[in-house]
Amino acid sequence: MKIIQVNDLTRDFEYYKKAQGIKGSIKNLFKREKKIKHAVKGISFEIKEGEIIGFLGPNGAGKTTTLKMLSGILHPTSGSATVAGYIPWERKDEYKRMFAFVSGQKTQLWNDLPAIDTFYLNKCIYEIPDDEYNDILNELATLLDVKHLINIQVRRLSLGEKMKMQIIASLLHKPSILFLDEPTIGLDIISQQKIRSFIKNYAKKQKVTIILTSHYMKDIEDLCKKVIVINEGSVVYNGHLKDIQSMFHMKKIMNLVFSENIDFEQLKKYGSIIEQSEFKATIELDVKTYAQNTTKILTEFPVIDFTMEEPSVEKGILKLFERNAGNPNE
Amino acid sequence: MNDSFSIKRNKYWVSLSMGFVNSMEYRFDFLISLLSTTFPIIIQVFVWTAIYDASTKEVLYGHTFPQMMVYTVFAGAISMFIRTGVEQSINRDIHSGQLSNFLVKSIMYIPFRIMNSIGEKLSSIVVMILFSVIASIAMYVFIGFEMQVINIILFLPAIVLAFLLNFFIFFCISTLAFWITEASRFFYSITIIVMVASGGVFPIDIFGTLYVKVLKLMPFMYTTTFPIKVINGTLSSGEILNGFLVQIIWIVVFSFFATFLWKKGSKRFVAVGG
Amino acid sequence: MMKILKRMHWYLKLLFLFMKLSLQSQLEYRLNFLAGASVEIACLFIKLVYLILVSRTGESIGFLTPDMIMIFIGTYIFMTGMWMLFRGINSIPSIVLRGELDVLMTKPGSLQFLQTFGSFDLAKTFPNVIAGIVLIIIGWSNTTIAASFANITGFLFFIVCGIILTYSFSLIAALLVFWITSRNAVLTLYAALWDFNNMPMAIYPKTMQLIGTFIIPIFVIFNWSGLFILGQLDMFRIIYGAVIPIIVFVLSRMMWKRGIMRYYSANG
Numbered sequence: 001m002k003i004i005q006v007n008d009l010t011r012d013f014e015y016y017k018k019a020q021g022i023k024g025s026i027k028n029l030f031k032r033e034k035k036i037k038h039a040v041k042g043i044s045f046e047i048k049e050g051e052i053i054g055f056l057g058p059n060g061a062g063k064t065t066t067l068k069m070l071s072g073i074l075h076p077t078s079g080s081a082t083v084a085g086y087i088p089w090e091r092k093d094e095y096k097r098m099f100a101f102v103s104g105q106k107t108q109l110w111n112d113l114p115a116i117d118t119f120y121l122n123k124c125i126y127e128i129p130d131d132e133y134n135d136i137l138n139e140l141a142t143l144l145d146v147k148h149l150i151n152i153q154v155r156r157l158s159l160g161e162k163m164k165m166q167i168i169a170s171l172l173h174k175p176s177i178l179f180l181d182e183p184t185i186g187l188d189i190i191s192q193q194k195i196r197s198f199i200k201n202y203a204k205k206q207k208v209t210i211i212l213t214s215h216y217m218k219d220i221e222d223l224c225k226k227v228i229v230i231n232e233g234s235v236v237y238n239g240h241l242k243d244i245q246s247m248f249h250m251k252k253i254m255n256l257v258f259s260e261n262i263d264f265e266q267l268k269k270y271g272s273i274i275e276q277s278e279f280k281a282t283i284e285l286d287v288k289t290y291a292q293n294t295t296k297i298l299t300e301f302p303v304i305d306f307t308m309e310e311p312s313v314e315k316g317i318l319k320l321f322e323r324n325a326g327n328p329n330e
Numbered sequence: 331m332n333d334s335f336s337i338k339r340n341k342y343w344v345s346l347s348m349g350f351v352n353s354m355e356y357r358f359d360f361l362i363s364l365l366s367t368t369f370p371i372i373i374q375v376f377v378w379t380a381i382y383d384a385s386t387k388e389v390l391y392g393h394t395f396p397q398m399m400v401y402t403v404f405a406g407a408i409s410m411f412i413r414t415g416v417e418q419s420i421n422r423d424i425h426s427g428q429l430s431n432f433l434v435k436s437i438m439y440i441p442f443r444i445m446n447s448i449g450e451k452l453s454s455i456v457v458m459i460l461f462s463v464i465a466s467i468a469m470y471v472f473i474g475f476e477m478q479v480i481n482i483i484l485f486l487p488a489i490v491l492a493f494l495l496n497f498f499i500f501f502c503i504s505t506l507a508f509w510i511t512e513a514s515r516f517f518y519s520i521t522i523i524v525m526v527a528s529g530g531v532f533p534i535d536i537f538g539t540l541y542v543k544v545l546k547l548m549p550f551m552y553t554t555t556f557p558i559k560v561i562n563g564t565l566s567s568g569e570i571l572n573g574f575l576v577q578i579i580w581i582v583v584f585s586f587f588a589t590f591l592w593k594k595g596s597k598r599f600v601a602v603g604g
Numbered sequence: 605m606m607k608i609l610k611r612m613h614w615y616l617k618l619l620f621l622f623m624k625l626s627l628q629s630q631l632e633y634r635l636n637f638l639a640g641a642s643v644e645i646a647c648l649f650i651k652l653v654y655l656i657l658v659s660r661t662g663e664s665i666g667f668l669t670p671d672m673i674m675i676f677i678g679t680y681i682f683m684t685g686m687w688m689l690f691r692g693i694n695s696i697p698s699i700v701l702r703g704e705l706d707v708l709m710t711k712p713g714s715l716q717f718l719q720t721f722g723s724f725d726l727a728k729t730f731p732n733v734i735a736g737i738v739l740i741i742i743g744w745s746n747t748t749i750a751a752s753f754a755n756i757t758g759f760l761f762f763i764v765c766g767i768i769l770t771y772s773f774s775l776i777a778a779l780l781v782f783w784i785t786s787r788n789a790v791l792t793l794y795a796a797l798w799d800f801n802n803m804p805m806a807i808y809p810k811t812m813q814l815i816g817t818f819i820i821p822i823f824v825i826f827n828w829s830g831l832f833i834l835g836q837l838d839m840f841r842i843i844y845g846a847v848i849p850i851i852v853f854v855l856s857r858m859m860w861k862r863g864i865m866r867y868y869s870a871n872g
Contacts, residue, residue: 068706071709071710072709072710073706073709073710075865091709091715093712093713096710096711096712097712099710100710101706101710103706103707106703106704106706106707107707108707110625110629111629112628112629112630112632112633113625113628113629113632117625117628120621121621121625124614124617124618124621125618125711125712125713125718126711126712127614153632361789362789362790362792362793363789363792365793365796366792366793366795366796369796369797369799369800370796370799373799373800373802373803376803376807376808376809377654377657377803377807379807380665380666380803380806380807381657381658381661381663381665383665384663384664384665384666385661385663386663387661390661391660512635512639515635515636515639515642516639516642518643518646519639519642519643519645519646520646522646522647522649522650523646523649526649526650526653531650531653532653532657536653536656536657536660537656
């Protein structure tokens with residue numbers, strides 16, 4: 001059953017250009033240049049009930065703007081959308097009780113008070129009956145392992161703990177639709193994993209529809225079967241993750257630091273060298289053979305330090321463009 | 331030799347122009363805040379008019395009505411002018427850790443701050459001059475107030491010295507932020523109280539003769555009350571020159587104090603790490 | 605009917621909860637609390653200087669004796685406390701520019717209620733409210749005005765009207781940020797207009813009094829209660845003083861709705 005339908009959604013923003021220096025500032029007193037940014041350009045998609053969809057794309061692609069329109073925070077410039085039969089930007093109370101919006105960058109927690117106070121506030125706002133409230137609070141706090149922290153001031157918690165509290169605060173009223181905007185941004189690896197597994201389990205138990213945006217591939221890979229890739233306001237791909245996973249994982253990048261001068265010609269056997277200097281090198285390794293190659297490199301060369309990197313999401317999207325250009329289907 | 335001098339002049343010039351650009355940044359803010367600074371003056375003109383009208387006496391608080399008008403108009407303008415906001419800048423530098431930049435570079439903090447404050451003032455100087463001209467004409471027309479040319483000329487050094495004195499006083503107050511991290515939150519209240527106490531809103535005579543006697547021993551009069559008296563024509567040239575001397579003495583005292591506190595404070599800053 | 609009562613209950617429950625949370629939250633940072641209060645006390649100092657000014661001359665201004673003026677200045681200071689109370693309104697300009705209205709927008713219930721009553725600044729309110737009440741009581745008791753039931757009721761009635769007007773005007777001033785994206789310039793202007801009321805409106809020329817009563821009814825906030833007990837209000841003005849708060853409130857609500865329409869988050 002299709003629960004979210006988006007048709008040709010568009011959103012433009014106006015902004016002013018500021019000039020530099022003294023002359024510019026004086027000019028600005030009288031005249032400013034107005035510019036328009038096309039954040040979302042006519043996107044369309046459908047989501048079925050119970051799916052977990054990933055919105056993938058680089059910063060500024062329009063993911064957050066789209067989510068904001070679906071939560072009713074923004075009016076689209078044109079186009080339409082319905083979520084569970086409601087038009088989001090009409091902001092009906094019944095719709096608001098059905099969904100939750102969790103943002104990695106904006107908090108709803110009162111910073112100087114313990115999280116439990118914000119939870120209680122939400123309880124009153126959503127009119128959650130006492131026993132229901134206690135049950136679900138207990139359950140969520142235990143699952144996320146923060147039960148011992150709910151009485152501590154939010155500002156004393158770590159970023160990961162704060163995010164967990166935010167998630168609890170958003171789930172108290174048992175929303176059936178969840179919008180997660182960059183939920184793991186800025187968190188350490190362990191917190192990221194914990195939150196991912198929580199969302200996975202939670203989604204399995206309750207029948208929630210989730211839209212998750214991120215520019216970390218790992219978030220999407222762990223949680224979503226289907227992805228919508230957005231770049232510069234337009235949908236670049238809408239379908240199963242595994243079909244395009246190869247785009248994002250063709251190469252792994254290895255940064256190397258050596259203790260003495262090496263023969264770069266020998267290093268070239270393993271992959272293409274992106275950068276090199278006296279004691280450093282950055283090499284691109286093929287994903288299929290990188291495990292063996294890294295071991296070989298580490299044994300053959302005097303490496304004193306190294307790091308592994310995923311190629312950026314932007315590169316993967318570029319690849320998608322190239323493929324789309326050659327293959328003019330969807 | 332020439333080179334190092336022009337480089338030094340450059341970095342102070344840059345800090346002056348930065349102060350100027352900053353104050354232009356928020357254009358509407360700028361225009362509006364300019365407009366709203368005239369409001370208290372307008373209110374006081376009405377208040378005094380009503381009070382003098384209703385009163386049977388000619389002289390209230392040691393001022394006749396025309397004298398009170400002049401005081402009100404110029405006190406407001408002068409208070410605006412001598413306010414440097416240096417306490418905000420210093421507090422920001424200390425708490426953001428930016429101070430380390432200054433301590434490391436070969437730039438002297440106090441002159442830097444002075445130039446920056448002057449730069450920020452440049453935009454308001456034009457306005458102040460305009461305002462004073464308009465106000466003076468209005469006062470001439472409505473209450474027959476005439477300013478002697480000599481007083482106008484003597485006013486210039488008086489106001490410059492008043493600016494410097496106020497700068498150093500507030501510089502000293504700001505150094506509190508080195509020792510008490512929370513001191514900065516009270517700066518605004520301190521500024522207001524100092525302003526009122528030095529006659530920036532009403533003549534200090536309204537507080538009574540005892541207060542005036544005490545205040546004569548302190549520097550605060552010389553930031554606001556003294557320049558007003560200069561332009562008001564209530565002082566003889568001898569008294570004016572005497573006043574300059576007192577201003578200069580206070581400036582020297584406070585600049586020493588400021589440098590001393592600065593040295594002590596920056597040592598502590600380095601030791602404690604801000 | 606039940607529905608309306610239930611709604612009222614919801615709003616009231618939240619109102620008290622917000623007050624409690626605001627107070628707790630502010631007391632966490634005791635120093636901040638003191639700092640906020642100290643700023644208001646310093647400003648109080650200036651407001652009181654006007655009073656010193658007038659009372660030291662010992663003379664009346666028109667029909668206003670210094671004690672009567674004390675009542676008016678007390679009302680002014682009290683209302684300033686009320687204005688300071690509404691931190692939810694006063695923070696609208698910065699919240700809009702930082703795009704932080706999003707969080708409340710997704711919650712059920714009136715957004716205007718959640719935002720304007722969602723946080724209170726008690727540190728800045730207390731000094732003004734207490735000082736204001738004290739001045740009103742002292743001033744009134746020193747005059748010959750009877751503390752009759754009619755007088756007290758009328759006085760309090762117009763105080764309530766003043767609070768509603770304060771809420772509405774402050775909201776309108778804060779909302780202008782949707783049309784003039786200048787940081788707090790409007791609030792600075794509003795604060796300057798507010799300061800005109802440090803003294804009773806009787807000291808201003810008749811034209812100004814008319815403008816401040818009928819065109820931008822800001823004088824109504826501070827003067828009506830005092831003028832009522834002095835018997836200076838004719839029937840027309842009494843009714844006007846009761847009706848205008850409703851009109852301005854409705855206007856502010858309309859402006860709120862239009863402002864929200866224009867809202868867009870700062871980070872696009």
